[in-house]
Amino acid sequence: MPDRLSPVDASFLYLEEPTTAMHVGSVMILEGPQAARERGGDRGDAPDRRALQHEDLMALVADRIGENSRYRQRVRELPGRISGPVWVDDVDFDLSYHVRRSALPAPGSEEQLAEFVARIQSRPLDREHPLWELYVVEGLEHGRIALVTKTHQALVDGITAVDIGHLMLDPEPVTDIPRPPSWTSRREPSDVQLVADAVRDFARRPLTLVERIRGGIVGGAVDAARGTLGGAGSLVTQVARTAASPAPSSALNARVRATRRFRMLRTDLAEYRAVRDAMATADRHVEVTVTDVALTVLTGGLRTWLQARGEPVHSATTVRAMVPISVSEGGAEMTSGDRGVSSSQVLACFVDLPVGEPSSRLRLERIAYQTRHQARSSHAIPAAALTGVAGFAPPTLHHLGARLANAVTRRRFNLVVTNVPGPQVPLYVGRARMEATYPVMPLNRGQALAIGLTSYDGEVFIGLNGDRAAMADLGILADGVVDALAELQTVVGVKEFEV
Secondary structure: OOEEOOHHHHHHHHOOEOOEOOEEEEEEEEOOHHHHHHHOOOOOOOHHHHOOOHHHHHHHHHHHHOOOOHHHEEEEOOHHHOOOOEEEEOOOOOHHHHEEEEEEEEEEOHHHHHHHHHHHHOOOOOOOOOOEEEEEEEEEHHHOEEEEEEEEOOOOOOOOOOOHHHHOOEOOOOOOOOOOOOOOOOOOOOHHHHHHHHHHHHHHOHHHHHHHHHHHHHHHHHHHHHHHHHHOHHHHHHHHHHOOOOOOOOOOOOOOOOOEEEEEEEEEHHHHHHHHHHHHHOOOOOOOOHHHHHHHHHHHHHHHHHHHOOOOOOOOOOEEEEEEEEEEOOEEOOOOOOOOOOOOEEEEEEEEEOOOOOOHHHHHHHHHHHHHHHHHOOOOOOHHHHHHHHOOOHHHHHHHHHHHHHHOOHHHOOEEEEEEEOOOOOOEEOOEEEEEEEEEOOOOOOOOEEEEEEEEOOEEEEEEEEEOOOOOOHHHHHHHHHHHHHHHHHHOOOOOOOO
16 A cells, blocks of 8 residues: 555645745755865875765765655655545656756855855755755865755655755765665556555545545645644644734734745854853853753844834834754753754744843843743643654754644744754764754745754854845844844853953
8 A cells, every 4th residue: 555645744735835835954064175184184095085076975865865765755646636645656766856966156155055045945846756855066165065955844754754964964974885775666556556545545444535525635634734733632732822822013924935045154052052151150140041042142133133124123022933942851952962963852932032122131031931931831842742743853853843833823923943953073974074054944924034053063053044025134134143142142241342
């Protein structure tokens, strides 16, 4: 019997619109030969062999996607949509279609890379093929290479498949890439076979047939998804209690079009930790986490952005963020893990970011109070509850955050901020060390901005994804985030005022 998409996974296909593609992306920047030479100068191999070679990358991808993988399967609709879509092997699977080579005019800057990412991420994935793409972008300054990925939320459920970016990473350089295993596609079922399988499925679950007849498969899948993720059940009850009131009106909520703007910010994790430690040892000490500090920095950037627009900003002005937070034994925190996220729980928190508060320290205290209260509240959503909804796996937390964003009615929050703690040791794609990794979170309908944060190897990487028309001034927000981090350090006494 064909592997049928769950109602939740199918909903990501049916609810997708040309202006709101439902894939999650990433930008992984790999070091060039010069950096490899400086890092490992005592090694005997040629410097160019320490960098990523295209043929090695193709072999690595072929090896990692494995036999009978979701990454070799495409979605097939049933005749008349009498039942949900199924996964079938792509009999014409062509790896070179999915792994695409591109280049910037050398020496390409990170600003040029961000523009490339914005164009690529604006395009929905072609459903006639497996729902993923990987772009190899050459020409970056210092001989670096960027890998830009796109993986559909219907593909990554955290159980059957994880994000392609995670599959590519190793804790040590891979010098000998194994020969990819042979793969032979299964014969694609005919329409008659698919209908017969659907009839047998209906016979085992007759209520399903009644539901299909009543509303049609598309409406049924959408209703099932909304019922599971956003409209009924204990999970929704908890969400409703946590976010009982509609989100405040905000310039972030605007008509979303197809094109995007993207900005990449690279900051030092030690600076976030220094603020946390300073708050813990101050005369009026307050327990805060690195996540709280990160949200405060984003709040400062949003405050600057709103003021630059001439938006009304007063003491009570807030922006509500839906924040899936990784929780360890010590509380919500960015932590290290083995090739992924170290976490015992994930909480869907709704944080009213106090953009109207002029004091950065008070902004931090107010945010810390909210996250601490929700983490300790019975209304927090544990990982076990999320597993039953859409699958949970730590390495795919950004996908989980995107799924949660679709779980709650858009009226409850203004934007999504995903915060994924990563390992604090270097990771490698083949021989090449990954020096930076930026998440690209999808936009929801009516929400012009999505933010992803990933901590990795001592740094915090921030991806700002915005609607191209509504967020024409995205650069002001990016600069404001950097300034807010410096201001917060000064206010809590981490560094002196600059003259």
